Amino acid sequence: MTAEPPERFMDRHDRFTGRVSRSDSPSPVLRAARASDLSELRRLDEEVFQDFAYPGFLLRQLFDMYEEHFLVLDDGTGRLCGYVLAATRALGPDGWILGLCVTEDRRRRGLGWKLMTEVLVRLRRDGIRVVRLTVEPANLAAVLLYRGLGFHPEEPDDGLRPDYFGPGMHRQVMRLDLNVDLPGGAPS
Numbered sequence: 001m002t003a004e005p006p007e008r009f010m011d012r013h014d015r016f017t018g019r020v021s022r023s024d025s026p027s028p029v030l031r032a033a034r035a036s037d038l039s040e041l042r043r044l045d046e047e048v049f050q051d052f053a054y055p056g057f058l059l060r061q062l063f064d065m066y067e068e069h070f071l072v073l074d075d076g077t078g079r080l081c082g083y084v085l086a087a088t089r090a091l092g093p094d095g096w097i098l099g100l101c102v103t104e105d106r107r108r109r110g111l112g113w114k115l116m117t118e119v120l121v122r123l124r125r126d127g128i129r130v131v132r133l134t135v136e137p138a139n140l141a142a143v144l145l146y147r148g149l150g151f152h153p154e155e156p157d158d159g160l161r162p163d164y165f166g167p168g169m170h171r172q173v174m175r176l177d178l179n180v181d182l183p184g185g186a187p188s
């Protein structure tokens, strides 16, 4: 599958931005995560992922390693309502999405899309050519979001990896090829 140019991400990003502004609550601000967000990030991660939330010490170290690709949605009151985290390989032009979430009360307003498009644009700007992620095959919301962005299952076996995170924790691996040589380059 051909990668969708970031220009198209941004077209849809604008469309989603319009939809968000029509909601009752003010649009949260998308910004880079800060060290001072870590306790709030932990709360958010536990709220959404519960038993699968990152331990606090790991979240701290992920922030230290990958803060350029760690973005949050700040609702303006000090409360975070979403984040995306991407990790990059030290010795190769590829990266992984390690976390994406939006709080339940803010879903279906284009915010997951907005987080993903922004981090993909930044990854492409920073020379990353392939982005992978894992998703629980039954997580339809996430699968449809990723497919819409151009991710496709990584072969073999349609990306399905039984027991990927341990017994019974099956995942699908998806990938997106970011073509850094597209005419016009990535928007900054």
Ligand SMILES: CC(C)(COP(=O)(O)OP(=O)(O)OC[C@H]1O[C@@H](n2cnc3c(N)ncnc32)[C@H](O)[C@@H]1OP(=O)(O)O)[C@@H](O)C(=O)NCCC(=O)NCCS
Residues within 6 Å of the ligand: 048, 100, 101, 102, 103, 106, 107, 108, 109, 110, 111, 112, 113, 114, 134, 135, 136, 139, 140, 141, 142, 144, 145, 146, 148
């Ligand atoms: C997955 C998640 C981040 C999506 O966030 P969101 O802000 O609700 O998503 P968006 O509003 O940006 O939706 C973008 C597209 O994703 C798909 N989508 C999102 N939620 C969906 C749902 N509940 N059902 C069907 N499709 C859905 C749609 O294609 C949607 O486009 P559309 O609105 O034009 O149909 C959010 O549901 C979430 O945080 N889930 C819990 C954590 C999680 O599963 N994270 C991913 C781990 S791999």
